[in-house]
């Protein structure tokens with residue numbers, strides 16, 4: 096489908112750091128038993144420039160927010176090299192945002208995708224010490240080969256193509272600027288009955304939003320539930336007895352935007368932004384019958400991949416959301432999971448409501464997603480041929 100959008104799917108490209116490896120005096124933040132800790136200590140030289148490495152595991156824990164902030168602040172204060180090495184947990188988007196906010200900070204991010212084999216540990220140890228590091232996040236496979244994500248232009252199926260699954264759909268953040276419009280698309284074009292789960296209530300809606308809610312109510316009917324998606328028990332309680340048939344889809348739109356420089360952030364602040372996104376997705380998938388589920392559409396942000404000044408907390412929450420969605424997709428036997436990593440939207444939503452945000456995004460070469468083409472893309476995403484049990488990533492911006 097030709098749209099006014101720039102849509103890209105993730106591919107892979109081999110990379111090599113240029114220049115020789117340098118010697119560093121490493122400060123290691125993270126568990127002593129991390130496979131990189133001993134290797135970095137062995138490579139450390141007392142008379143060499145300082146460098147800081149934060150080492151994280153396979154899954155992200157709350158304590159990792161503290162570790163990341165500590166390592167970033169230390170590296171910024173010393174003006175030293177910063178390395179983030181993890182086994183799948185993530186965290187690189189926060190460090191890469193800090194590197195944009197502090198141009199003197201030289202940041203390297205490596206994920207050991209095939210585990211900490213001796214070859215991977217050797218390659219990662221050389222990578223984090225490279226004279227000219229790769230600025231994108233680097234994956235290190237079990238044989239020590241390095242690659243980054245390469246983004247290829249792609250199209251979506253035409254709106255007249257295959258119909259998506261019919262039934263009931265749960266939309267978290269369903270009273271928000273985008274969630275409500277997505278619910279309208281799914282109700283009016285796909286005949287789905289939406290359950291809108293949100294901390295907000297319909298009384299707060301403006302005239303345009305109210306019009307969408309009334310339109311959905313008149314088309315397929317709508318169920319509105321006040322629920323904090325970051326609270327699993329509250330979600331279960333809110334969705335109990337909705338009696339609206341099998342849930343065939345989940346659209347996860349609940350989220351918060353908190354801006355500010357990375358070094359001014361707190362671990363509690365990072366956790367708060369992650370709660371609606373990451374815990375919210377887990378809880379939404381816990382309250383549905385996994386076997387009946389056909390589609391999961393996750394609203395992520397392009398900032399997780401292309402960091403932007405002052406959006407470190409948001410970028411990290413969206414990176415962790417994407418990683419969580421990829422992990423959970425493997426456990427959904429009949430559902431196709433799509434992670435759409437959107438640029439800022441114009442016309443509705445959290446950025447539209449922030450004075451100057453859309454204009455600023457245009458200046459920063461982050462073309463906004465216009466509402467009409469964006470919702471046409473949502474329609475097309477719902478029709479994408481299913482590839483159950485795995486997640487597909489799409490980066491979507493305006494042109």
Ligand SMILES: NC(=O)c1ccc[n+]([C@@H]2O[C@H](COP(=O)([O-])OP(=O)(O)OC[C@H]3O[C@@H](n4cnc5c(N)ncnc54)[C@H](OP(=O)(O)O)[C@@H]3O)[C@@H](O)[C@H]2O)c1
Pocket residue numbers: 267268269270271272273274292293294295322323324325347348349350351370371375394395396397436437438439440441443444445446447
């Ligand atoms: N708009 C954009 O430019 C853009 C770009 C890229 C990605 N996204 C993502 O798209 C999604 C939808 O964004 P939007 O623009 O529609 O934002 P929005 O207008 O702020 O709507 C988000 C909705 O989620 C609700 N919410 C927040 N925390 C919640 C929680 N813990 N439990 C239940 N509901 C909660 C909010 O309620 P309250 O008002 O009570 O907080 C709000 O109604 C978000 O995840 C956002 O990160 C948006």
